[in-house]
Amino acid sequence: MNILVTGGAGFIGSHTLIELYKAGHTAVVVDNLANSNPESLKRVAELIGGGVTIPFHEVDVRDRAKLTQVLQQYQFDACIHFAGLKAVGESVAKPWEYYENNINGTLVLVDCMRQNGCKNIIFSSSATVYGDPAMIPITEQCPKGHCTNPYGQTKSMLEEILMDMQKADPEWNIVLLRYFNPIGAHPSGRIGEDPKGIPNNLMPYITQVAVGKRPELGVFGNDYDTHDGTGVRDYIHVVDLARGHVKALQAIGSQCGLAIYNLGTGHGYSVLDLVKAFERANNITIPYSIKARRAGDIATCYSDPAKAERELGWVAEYGVDEMCRDAWNWQKNNPEGYAK
Ligand code: NAD
Numbered sequence: 001m002n003i004l005v006t007g008g009a010g011f012i013g014s015h016t017l018i019e020l021y022k023a024g025h026t027a028v029v030v031d032n033l034a035n036s037n038p039e040s041l042k043r044v045a046e047l048i049g050g051g052v053t054i055p056f057h058e059v060d061v062r063d064r065a066k067l068t069q070v071l072q073q074y075q076f077d078a079c080i081h082f083a084g085l086k087a088v089g090e091s092v093a094k095p096w097e098y099y100e101n102n103i104n105g106t107l108v109l110v111d112c113m114r115q116n117g118c119k120n121i122i123f124s125s126s127a128t129v130y131g132d133p134a135m136i137p138i139t140e141q142c143p144k145g146h147c148t149n150p151y152g153q154t155k156s157m158l159e160e161i162l163m164d165m166q167k168a169d170p171e172w173n174i175v176l177l178r179y180f181n182p183i184g185a186h187p188s189g190r191i192g193e194d195p196k197g198i199p200n201n202l203m204p205y206i207t208q209v210a211v212g213k214r215p216e217l218g219v220f221g222n223d224y225d226t227h228d229g230t231g232v233r234d235y236i237h238v239v240d241l242a243r244g245h246v247k248a249l250q251a252i253g254s255q256c257g258l259a260i261y262n263l264g265t266g267h268g269y270s271v272l273d274l275v276k277a278f279e280r281a282n283n284i285t286i287p288y289s290i291k292a293r294r295a296g297d298i299a300t301c302y303s304d305p306a307k308a309e310r311e312l313g314w315v316a317e318y319g320v321d322e323m324c325r326d327a328w329n330w331q332k333n334n335p336e337g338y339a340k
């Protein structure tokens with residue numbers, strides 16, 4: 001298939017491009033580079049090899065005219081829509097910017113798509129839509145919960161919008177992928193997560209401590225109702241997550257209508273479990289101290305990924321040691337991310 005990949009220069013998008021080409025698909029990337037560096041795309045092409053060039057258009061998905069040009073220049077079988085802003089804390093400070101970028105961006109995208117004859121989309125949703133989950137492990141049957149921040153609201157609202165569109169027009173095939181906590185990097189160490197400024201997420205913070213950019217990790221709370229008091233999450237290797245998108249194309253190909261899948265490993269690790277796993281895998285000590293809880297955090301969140309296995313034949317293959325090894329391999333080889 002030929003796939004329009006929005007946000008393809010970003011963390012998950014860049015890894016997904018490699019898996020798409022490996023599986024025999026082709027892609028065109030649209031990204032406004034708001035949170036990425038085009039160097040990622042050069043490295044993706046190197047990793048794919050064989051002289052492949054992936055067409056890249058520096059376009060904002062809210063720009064109807066430019067997006068339409070791209071849709072008319074190529075023939076797309078489907079879109080994988082990663083483009084969006086994703087920093088939870090920033091979304092609290094800038095709600096308008098988050099609603100406008102994520103919601104308006106997606107509305108413009110799907111409108112341009114349908115006007116140009118493409119009604120197949122895979123959407124990057126998030127486990128955040130479950131709020132403080134009503135069940136653990138979380139199946140797709142779990143009711144959606146209250147999102148404590150505008151970022152999460154955009155994901156939850158966009159799911160509703162896409163579901164309503166599919167209901168009104170069954171020609172749409174829409175796959176909502178609810179990611180748990182993507183970490184790690186391509187095993188080559190050439191592409192990975194390149195956060196701007198102080199990382200919000202745990203793994204990039206750990207790797208920046210490991211590389212000496214930050215003195216210590218702050219652990220946000222050790223009084224949760226978990227085995228060691230720190231928050232438990234379902235960390236998933238970004239390469240496994242990327243492969244999940246390739247598998248989801250099968251659902252599109254078989255005219256799934258609407259389909260929702262959790263993409264996680266099904267295993268929960270606490271903050272301190274992850275710190276220990278990182279130390280063990282890489283033989284590095286991570287200094288940390290316990291801080292107050294972070295507003296909006298929940299105690300425990302991990303998936304039941306059985307539906308994706310049953311229906312897509314997808315299962316996460318990498319374990320936490322490989323996630324830690326690859327995250328560090330990327331960070332130590334690229335201490336300044338793509339900037340150097
Ligand atoms: P990322 O920031 O690395 O990638 C997103 C890309 O979208 C960036 O390259 C950015 O420049 C681009 N972009 C943003 N707004 C755009 C716009 N209006 N037009 C065109 N391009 C735009 O983030 P990521 O971690 O790769 O996440 C990809 C998607 O997955 C996002 O939608 C994110 O919300 C979602 N998601 C991420 C996580 C996570 O923890 N990383 C978890 C669940 C869901």
Ligand code: WQD
Pocket residue numbers: 086088125126127128152180181182200201202203205217218219220221230231232233271294297
């Ligand atoms: C993991 C655990 C923290 C940083 C977020 C979004 C979610 C999704 C994935 C996009 C928690 C603790 C963290 C630190 C810490 N993104 N922590 N010190 O909060 O589970 O999910 O990213 O959709 O929507 O909310 O991930 O990596 O920020 O935190 O102790 O410096 O690590 O409290 O328990 P989270 P995270």
